[in-house]
Amino acid sequence: MSSLLEVRDLTVQLKMDAGPREVITGTSLDIGEGEAMGLVGESGSGKSMTAKAIARLLPDGATVTGSVTFDGTDVLALSGDALLKHRAQVAVVFQDPRAHINPVRRISDFMTESLRILDDVPKAEAVRKAAAALDEVGIDDPGKRLKQFPHELSGGMLQRVMIATALLSEPRLLLADECTTALDVTTQAEVMAILDDLRRDRGLSMLFITHDLELAGAVCDRTCVMYAGQIVETSAASRLHEDPLHPYSAALVQARPDISSTAERLVAIPGRPVSAFEAPSGCRFAPRCPHSLDSCRSTDQVLTDLDGGVVRCGRATDLRGNLLDGAHV
Amino acid sequence: MSTEILDPVAEAEESAPSRRRLSRIGVIGWVSIAIIALALLLAIFGPILRPFDPNLSDLSFANVGPFGSHLLGFDGQGRDVLSRIMEGARTTVLGAGFVALIAVAIGTTLAIATAWFGGKFDASVSAGLDVLFAFPGILLAVVAAAVFGPSLLSAGLALAIAYSPYVARVLRGAALKERAMTYIAALEVQGFGAWRLCVRHLLPNISSLIVAQGTILFGFAMVDLAAISFLGLGVQSPQADWGVMVSEGKTSLLQGYPIVSLTAVLCIVAVVAAVSFLGERLDASSKDVLR
Numbered sequence: 001m002s003s004l005l006e007v008r009d010l011t012v013q014l015k016m017d018a019g020p021r022e023v024i025t026g027t028s029l030d031i032g033e034g035e036a037m038g039l040v041g042e043s044g045s046g047k048s049m050t051a052k053a054i055a056r057l058l059p060d061g062a063t064v065t066g067s068v069t070f071d072g073t074d075v076l077a078l079s080g081d082a083l084l085k086h087r088a089q090v091a092v093v094f095q096d097p098r099a100h101i102n103p104v105r106r107i108s109d110f111m112t113e114s115l116r117i118l119d120d121v122p123k124a125e126a127v128r129k130a131a132a133a134l135d136e137v138g139i140d141d142p143g144k145r146l147k148q149f150p151h152e153l154s155g156g157m158l159q160r161v162m163i164a165t166a167l168l169s170e171p172r173l174l175l176a177d178e179c180t181t182a183l184d185v186t187t188q189a190e191v192m193a194i195l196d197d198l199r200r201d202r203g204l205s206m207l208f209i210t211h212d213l214e215l216a217g218a219v220c221d222r223t224c225v226m227y228a229g230q231i232v233e234t235s236a237a238s239r240l241h242e243d244p245l246h247p248y249s250a251a252l253v254q255a256r257p258d259i260s261s262t263a264e265r266l267v268a269i270p271g272r273p274v275s276a277f278e279a280p281s282g283c284r285f286a287p288r289c290p291h292s293l294d295s296c297r298s299t300d301q302v303l304t305d306l307d308g309g310v311v312r313c314g315r316a317t318d319l320r321g322n323l324l325d326g327a328h329v
Numbered sequence: 330m331s332t333e334i335l336d337p338v339a340e341a342e343e344s345a346p347s348r349r350r351l352s353r354i355g356v357i358g359w360v361s362i363a364i365i366a367l368a369l370l371l372a373i374f375g376p377i378l379r380p381f382d383p384n385l386s387d388l389s390f391a392n393v394g395p396f397g398s399h400l401l402g403f404d405g406q407g408r409d410v411l412s413r414i415m416e417g418a419r420t421t422v423l424g425a426g427f428v429a430l431i432a433v434a435i436g437t438t439l440a441i442a443t444a445w446f447g448g449k450f451d452a453s454v455s456a457g458l459d460v461l462f463a464f465p466g467i468l469l470a471v472v473a474a475a476v477f478g479p480s481l482l483s484a485g486l487a488l489a490i491a492y493s494p495y496v497a498r499v500l501r502g503a504a505l506k507e508r509a510m511t512y513i514a515a516l517e518v519q520g521f522g523a524w525r526l527c528v529r530h531l532l533p534n535i536s537s538l539i540v541a542q543g544t545i546l547f548g549f550a551m552v553d554l555a556a557i558s559f560l561g562l563g564v565q566s567p568q569a570d571w572g573v574m575v576s577e578g579k580t581s582l583l584q585g586y587p588i589v590s591l592t593a594v595l596c597i598v599a600v601v602a603a604v605s606f607l608g609e610r611l612d613a614s615s616k617d618v619l620r
Contacts, residue, residue: 099511
């Protein structure tokens with residue numbers, strides 16, 4: 001599988017009042033043509049920032065080092081029209097559809113504005129395309145929906161409108177940034193099914209950002225786990241649940257509620273999640289890790305290949321097979 | 330158990346804001362609309378429809394009460410009051426509308442520009458508006474009358490400029506809030522220009538506030554313009570104008586014949602009240618529908 005997107009050693013610092021703060025440290029990931037990559041991790045672990053860096057949507061004053069290559073072009077060097085073209089190829093769907101749509105204009109205005117104004121597509125054709133895109137994401141009676149206002153549509157419906165709109169620019173990579181988090185479970189399942197279909201029908205690559213390990217496992221080919229601005233593990237999505245390589249991934253897997261067993265309390269990871277700028281030296285997860293040794297705290301960990309996955313843990317080989325204590329397996 | 334299924338589409342159609350908004354303004358709203366419509370009709374057709382020449386003076390009829398076709402009697406100079414009210418509607422109502430329109434146009438432009446560009450531009454324009462705030466509208470109009478000579482145009486322009494900071498300040502807050510919305514940022518990164526975003530996206534989102542400001546200012550403008558004409562610095566006597574009529578009616582009032590001043594004052598109060606009631610009703614009902 002050829003790589004559509006290559007991220008190498010991406011480090012991002014944001015400009016804050018208190019000085020620059022690192023939010024991503026040395027992140028590398030590849031997404032192949034038609035591949036769905038999951039990106040999981042706690043809040044503040046740098047998932048969204050990674051997506052924003054890929055779409056070049058980082059806030060002003062951000063310092064970026066490393067490289068992002070999309071289909072052979074250096075994304076970080078783009079500007080002007082080339083940047084707009086890149087953003088058309090890399091569509092982003094965010095968590096809250098209602099915040100991303102002008103409340104006083106009709107759905108058709110929202111969907112066709114970019115086509116009509118920026119691409120000079122005649123209005124009738126733009127509307128026809130919009131209707132076709134709505135149809136593709138499973139919205140009945142697109143003609144009627146196009147004439148409605150955002151407040152007349154439910155959240156799930158509006159999120160589908162967002163996805164349909166993203167499709168209008170014929171993207172090759174879809175960055176789904178927690179796009180189902182705000183939806184109820186049934187709607188979430190529908191939206192996921194739509195994304196999955198699109199991926200198969202259009203050969204769309206996807207970076208799927210979520211808190212939900214199950215969801216990532218269900219739709220993605222591979223899953224990256226992020227902690228404190230670093231990728232700590234990349235494995236086949238189906239394997240992450242049964243056979244995690246990193247102690248953090250294992251802890252996440254164990255913290256899931258399980259429908260088949262009764263538990264007094266859910267398992268929690270001790271301590272609190274840290275952001276990249278406040279992370280300790282050495283292994284960033286060491287203070288919360290049940291398997292940490294003194295050596296973990298003193299040496300920076302690097303990503304190494306292990307059993308077809310990639311893991312950032314010096315003890316990964318020792319701990320192999322012993323990370324899950326049998327609670328869920 | 331009812332098996333009726335609500336059709337979400339039909340329900341949504343019924344809730345089309347404009348239609349429901351009109352049905353919710355109530356009796357006061359409709360009475361206000363009637364008064365405003367009448368005032369506008371008078372402003373446009375009054376000078377054609379008036380029964381007599383408003384400036385035809387016959388001193389033998391001075392301060393004579395209503396009789397026959399002279400429904401409101403005569404003023405101190407023996408002129409038909411009804412004709413003067415109808416003639417005066419044009420300068421009074423359209424003058425106030427003109428002031429409100431210009432003030433809203435200047436204020437909205439400044440508000441959106443400051444909210445959009447922010448930074449030093451915002452700081453300097455806002456400081457300039459603060460200085461302008463210090464001058465009462467009437468004072469500015471008096472200065473304008475002193476410099477350019479007393480006329481409705483100079484008084485109206487002075488008032489419009491004096492009012493514009495009020496509009497700008499209120500709208501700037503709303504525009505700033507809208508400017509920070511994610512959908513604006515999303516459109517910006519797609520490559521849409523500032524002009525299009527301001528006019529097609531930002532402006533419609535603050536339009537209800539613009540209408541509300543306009544109606545409030547219309548009321549202020551009408552009272553202030555009448556006051557300026559009363560002082561003799563706006564519309565010049567013998568040209569009929571409700572403000573001028575209040576002023577002219579003074580002497581009759583002192584002679585125990587209040588109908589001239591009273592009629593003009595009632596007209597002013599009725600139109601101002603109607604406009605502000607309607608503005609308030611529309612604002613409230615649009616909140617009902619949209620929130």
